[in-house]
Amino acid sequence: MKGTICSALLLMLLLAIRPAVAKEVRATVVYDDVATGVSAQDEDGQLWITTSDLKHATRFAVKPQGVCRDELCFPLPKARQQEFLRGNQTKGKGTAWFNLTAFAALVQQPVARDAATETWYFGLRSDQRQTLASLRAPDFTLPDMEGKTHSLADFRGKKVLLVTWASW
Numbered sequence: 001m002k003g004t005i006c007s008a009l010l011l012m013l014l015l016a017i018r019p020a021v022a023k024e025v026r027a028t029v030v031y032d033d034v035a036t037g038v039s040a041q042d043e044d045g046q047l048w049i050t051t052s053d054l055k056h057a058t059r060f061a062v063k064p065q066g067v068c069r070d071e072l073c074f075p076l077p078k079a080r081q082q083e084f085l086r087g088n089q090t091k092g093k094g095t096a097w098f099n100l101t102a103f104a105a106l107v108q109q110p111v112a113r114d115a116a117t118e119t120w121y122f123g124l125r126s127d128q129r130q131t132l133a134s135l136r137a138p139d140f141t142l143p144d145m146e147g148k149t150h151s152l153a154d155f156r157g158k159k160v161l162l163v164t165w166a167s168w
Contacts, residue, residue, distance in 0.1 A: 027118040029057040029100070035119075041097065045113070047120050048086070051096040058122075060103075062096075067103060072127070074107055 027040040027047065036057035041048040055061045059069045062085065066075035076084050084103060087096040100120070104111045108126035113119070141151040152160070 025118050027120060029053075030119065030121040031058045040118075042118070045101070046099055047101045047113075048097045048099050051098050054098045054100065058100075062098060067098075074103070076106070 025040050025042050027038055027042070027049075029036050029038055029040075029047075029049070034057075036053075038049045038053040038057055040053075049057065051062050060067050061069070063073070066073045067084075068074070084099050084106075085096065086099075100122075101111055103109075104122055104125075110123035112121040112123075137152060139151060139153045141149050143149050
């Protein structure tokens with residue numbers, strides 16, 4: 001009887017501390033308004049994709065200095081590496097997985113998910129929203145009907161009405 005109770009307690013303890021099992025899914029990632037199908041793991045609402053799919057879907061790559069795309073690089077906190085990366089990071093040595101939703105939280109990027117279709121939409125990162133937060137229009141120069149060029153900066157401090165039209 002004592003052995004059965006100990007075994008039951010041990011089993012309950014093991015079940016309580018076991019890691020969450022990731023569910024393999026085929027997901028669609030919409031990043032920079034481009035939809036890409038990827039193999040993924042959905043683990044408690046976290047989207048894990050392979051590092052090769054990360055490059056394909058977002059044009060970001062995991063490098064020693066962080067997660068980078070061209071000259072833009074976001075360092076990953078060293079104390080939280082396991083939150084972002086798992087599996088073998090050495091090329092040719094198994095599959096390396098990257099937590100795209102944890103990265104989105106790090107760079108303050110909103111994420112929306114449709115669980116029924118396994119579609120994940122990633123909005124503008126904080127670095128992309130800075131120009132919008134200022135409420136200042138970027139300066140530009142255009143010709144008027146007579147061909148004379150005008151810049152928006154020429155009208156700084158004045159009210160400006162812009163009328164645009166497109167044929168499409």
